[in-house]
Amino acid sequence: MIEIHSIExxxxxxxxxxxxxxxxxxxxxxxxxxxxxxxxxxxxxxxAAQRRLIEARARLTTxxxxxxx
Numbered sequence: 001m002i003e004i005h006s007i008e009x010x011x012x013x014x015x016x017x018x019x020x021x022x023x024x025x026x027x028x029x030x031x032x033x034x035x036x037x038x039x040x041x042x043x044x045x046x047x048a049a050q051r052r053l054i055e056a057r058a059r060l061t062t063x064x065x066x067x068x069x
Contacts, residue, residue, distance in 0.1 A: 005063070012060035019053035 030042045
C-alpha cells in the first residue's frame with residue numbers, strides 16, 4: 001500500500017512540474033512579439049495550463065496533505 005501511495009505522490013508532483021513548465025513556456029512565448037491571433041491562442045493555452053496546475057496541486061494535497069511544497 002505504501003508503494004502505491006509513493007507512486008501516486010510522485011505522479012502528482014510530476015504533473016505539477018509539467019504544468020509549471022508548460023505555463024512558463026506559454027508565458028515566454030507571449031512575451032515575444034507576435035500577432036494578435038497567436039497571442040489569443042497563447043492566452044487560451046495559459047488559462048489551460050493554470051487550470052492543470054491548480055488541479056495537479058489539489059490532487060497532490062488530497063494524496064499527501066503534509067508533503068505539499
